[in-house]
Amino acid sequence: MYEAIVLDLGGVVVDFDPRSFLMERLCNESRENQVFDLVFGSKLWQELDAGLITRAEANRQIMEQAREQGLAFETQAILDDWPQMLHTRRRTVELMKQLKKQGYALYYLSNIAPDTLDMIKERDFWRLFTGGLASCEVQINKPDPRIYQEFLRRTGLSSDSIVFVDDNKANVQAAFEQGIAGIHYKGYNSFVKALGACGIHLKEPLVSRSTKE
Template identity: 25%
Template sequence: MTAVPEAMLFDLFGVIALTQSAESEQALASIAGAPVDDFLDAYWRPRAPYDRGELTAADYWRQVAADLGAVFDDDRVGALVTADVASWAGVDEAMVAYVERAAASAVRLGLLSNIPEDLAADFERRHRWLRCFEVVAFSCRTGLAKPDPEAYLHCCREFGLAPERVLFIDDRTENVRAAERLGMAARLFTGGSEDPFEGGLPLQ
């Protein structure tokens, strides 16, 4: 790539926010009354349409229940929604600090996340650092989820930049490769080291 990136587009979970822990998965499975492995299969099967805003929380959890051969009443659904949001609530404070430094340096920032509405609303209530992002593309509101090329192009249009002018950072190889196919610069976030970005990502 010869163009110099003018904006940085971040994934959320697995980069700035933490992914679910085994303990959180166990807690959700316990509320659902199912073995963890069975629960996780049912949990992820309809997750993409939930992330894209095609299912409400109630519809999503009743589909999970149907996959488990169960029925969840309103109280069970409410408990699962609360526990699910809590299971994704953690953030990497070092990465939050990185984002805040980048914003203070006038770097243009964007956020592209596959996320359902309940979780998106919770993050907006709790995290003022989301204001650092000029572009915020939550799949539940755009209807576009990675690795769909349109999810990335939507963000480029919001920036008013060609794809080759945007640097994308994600922890999933398939999402990084999808960005690269569009001509975007991309880095695989590896975390847990002094250089958490494959190939380096110096703060401008």
């Protein structure tokens, strides 16, 4: 029987869809791809998540590359505005409340930079978590197997007592290789069904369909 649900943050509890964000802002596929590679798809972004570089230094290096490619204006706008995409997924939060009410402990395991983590911690849903681990705290990003091992060590949970939920399939696969059951998050409804397949059934109806995810 599972005793805890471990959630990724971006893409599960809060919105994080850089491709859609760039599409809305730039409306030019070529530039969208270029700016994505400069920012969200860059090694610098991975280093930010791992806490290996400051936001200021990462932005400086990104802008240096952007100027070389003639993308300074677009890139600066994205660097300024990207946190606006981090909307709380209300339906997920309601589900979290129900799971907690039914006795499941909630944890987080997320690739996230220190300043973004601080921002997310200010949200009301944060109190629902018993604990967790952020990549920036250990300088290791998913899907590196060491971060799953460190998570288990810090929380004292056993690998067979938890279900891990992530919108990145590679991260779910890496968890599985550590003996952790995983759910590849593709949307709210499929998430609820996947929980049911794990024997985790919601006992009460949740929010209406019209409520934002």
